[in-house]
Amino acid sequence: MEFVWRAKPLPPEEKVARLSQEINVHPYLATILVQRGIETYQQAEKFFRPKIEDLHDPFLMRDMEKAIARIDKAITHAEKIMVFGDYDVDGTTAVSIVYSFLRNRHTGEIDYYIPDRYREGYGISKMGIDYAADNGFGLIIALDCGIRSNDLIDYANTKGVDFIICDHHLPGSTIPNAAAVLNPKRKDCEYPYKELSGAGIGFKLIQAFAEKHDLPLDSIMEYIDMVAVSIASDLVDIRGENRTLAYFGLKKINENPSLGIQALLEGYQQKSSLSISDIVFGIGPRINAAGRIADA
Ligand SMILES: [Mn+2]
16 A cells, blocks of 8 residues: 655644744644644643533434433333443443443343354344343443444344444444434534544443433543543544543543553553553553454
8 A cells, every 4th residue: 555645734824823822832833733723722722631521412412312211211111231332442442331331320130242253243243133132131232333234223123122323433324223323423413523432422321321310420430441442442533522532531541540441451561651552552452352362
């Protein structure tokens, strides 16, 4: 493969001069910032000092109300819930976030299902749906997959298994006939940020649940390190809301990581502070390896 490198055009000098003065940085740095769309003091502040309040309202996402209502119904009726996701980093962190969060709050049984890379392959599997139906699961929350699984969702509907889909892949021409389909890339979704990872959408789901039920912020921040792992490893854009999520997630990884991440870091080089690159090359491959060797 051949790459052609094209330098970004230099931004107008007066913009660079203004920003350089306003935030007191060298014009070289100001140039780079303006090239990335950061032109004002406020924009620079958001970029350098992300705040948790910068996160968007999760209910701006199409179908979020429906998704929460369906989960509430499952909790009220103590239905069995299956959390389903892929064997890669984004899928497994997404499952981990939603499963761990709901496990503490669900009145009924909850389980997770990660398909086998070699027997079932990527995405929602017929085997998974059959397993759910045969074992009395009424609801499947599918993460990081499902947006094009229209036929399989129809099949699940005939078996009385409902789906909530949380996916960030590009939708096809028709949206599957699920109980709720969360995907900022839906044409009819007005969510202001389109580049969330699959686990990021799972995080928005638990954020919405926490808001609806007046749970404290800590109840979701516990899982934000997993979101940072997904953002780094899925190589999604790290601007906008992903930057806020990655910032707080990385902070947690450095200060107070969840047990799983702590374990994955065993034997990794000792550093005073881990960066996004440490996730990409240190944590991500260890998670992916599990799915390749055996069971993710
Ligand atoms: Mn993904």
